Amino acid sequence: MRSSTDHILTSHAGSLPRPDDLIEANRAREAGEPSDEHTFQQTLRAAVSGAVRHQKELGIDVPGDGEFGKSVGNRVNYGAWWNYAFLRLDGLELGGPSLDNMTTRPARPGEIVLTNAARRRDRIRFAAAYADRESGVYMGPRPTTGPVCVGPLTYTGQEAIKTDIANFKAALAAAGVAEGFMTAVAPGSAYRIPNTYYERDEDFLYACAEAMREEYKAILDAGLVLQLDDPATATSWDMIDPEPSVEDYKKFIMVRVEALNHALRGLPQERIRFHLCWGSWHGPHATDIPMRDIVEVMLAVNAGAYSFEAGNVRHEHEWRVWEDVKLPDGKLILPGVVSHATNVVEHPELVADRILRFANLVGRERVIASTDCGLGGRVHPDIAWAKLEALAQGAALASRQL
């Protein structure tokens, strides 16, 4: 993984705005409308190529494929980062409840269980705002049903990931970019669906880890940087009703981190980055768990770099966590210095201020300037690209000072 040896490198958290023709092609495919596979693949390949070129033009040093291989059939979309995995796993059957509609389950001290997403404590406190289409909290069309695990989980996405990798590597080569990252969902975030096959929750989690390991390996074998998306590490906190103790929560999450580490065994840590976030929906986020309470759990993931939100008003102050927490030797951080959480485009001087705070604490070589979360589907495409531009301009300002 490249580090910021002579300037502050820039990257982002993954999702980028899909071009309208790709969204339409995805929509048609998802709806089961007749679609010419060859034309579709051409559209996808061209979109990835355009996105990589655009990132390079804007000054993004470590680009991604925009997650374009993860189907999005609507301009507003918050779910593709994990929904894609359901199409790449065997053992699932459609027709179960979605995350919003799963059975509610109360937690007890020492006995943490997730309730459904509609029972998130922030959603309950701000129920009227979440329900108001004009409030800007709207998350686009949400599935009412989801997959259920009914048999042994196996990875069946070999062709899909091969295509993603080929499209991305061709785009990187065409743009003359040395390093790129590709996202994949972590088991702890992926397995939050009903299961009627595995006896215990942990069996299901580890089955998911084993299955997804194949995708992780494919990305790494291709020479790319693997980014593991694992918002559940932070967002599960809000999905436990009532609020648990921090100690109980950390124990609960460590089980998931261990499963992830199991999936990563023997894989090259120096090309693995981990993405933590508190959920990218435009809600108040008043019940987000503080970074301080989960930073040790995050650092227990066997990754070489950690990406996290630090560019929105709920988490911006948490750069101070790094005054007390030591970043293990040889590891990097990718703090979010521009965010999906506001339409306002960050001023490059603010971006530079934010980068400098981190660089002064962990060392300039160990900071890659990034975004809070994926921008695609969360803000208007033109605003998303303008934010990447501001990110690169801010990083250049910070580099000059550093």
Added chain:
Amino acid sequence: MTSFADRRDRARFASAYADPASGITTGPRPPSPVCTGALAYTGQQAIAADIANFKAALAAAGVAEGFMTAVAPGSAYRIPNTYYKNDEEFLYAWAEALREEYKAILDAGLVLQLDDPAVADNWDMVNPAPSVEAYKKFTMVRVEALNHALRGLPQERIRFHLCWGSWHGPHTTDIAMRDIVEVMLAVNAGAYSFEAGNVRHEHEWRVWQDVKLPDGKLILPGVVSHATNVVEHPELVAERILRFANLVGRERVIASTDCGLGGRIHPDIAWAKLEALAQGAALASRQLWERTP
């Protein structure tokens, strides 16, 4: 000045502004009035009712001081005019008319807040972008008209509100605070309210490293904002307050919002932001007053 629709930020992000799913919506837009005769203030009853309601509410809640807003002439007069001979006459007619409202608010013992976003947001409405010098000259004419309306009124109970427009757009063409801070300070007010809690203007606290706040005056920086649904963490609010307090002195900072919250974000989020504001101010106060022997 050009039209609202021709603003440079709107032109650059036309597709985002036009997209109902982008979150930029500003609600139904009323038709604009045209000035066709001599302007005269007729709001005596309305402002009397506002004052009576507010003073009764303050008394019932046992609150000593409250503020009431009124629009400044430079922001109000941006409508078509077929009656006055030139732009400046029209502006001063507004100043004279509005002065009556300012006086009523001040005579009632309240704090008057003058809302004058045009000082900052006209910049984006001049297309193509003018030079900063030309813009300052243009804006000073409006500040002078406002000062004319304020002549003889008690400056120590007047605060001035500057902002870059509260719509949820990208705001990439906002003029820098550094370029207009002197113009703002030329307003005969005792306190200045401005945006400092959104990502386009948060870094501008540094302006006060170089600019001297005139003696006896206060600032009301925005430390929570309408620009995001996310509720500010009280520790971030405290950090923002401390930056200003360390530069201009703790006695001269009142923690405030970027802009009005009503109508810009969901009511429940608006109130939660005021709660975060108060919690953050309490945290900052603890740090600022514990340090002194």
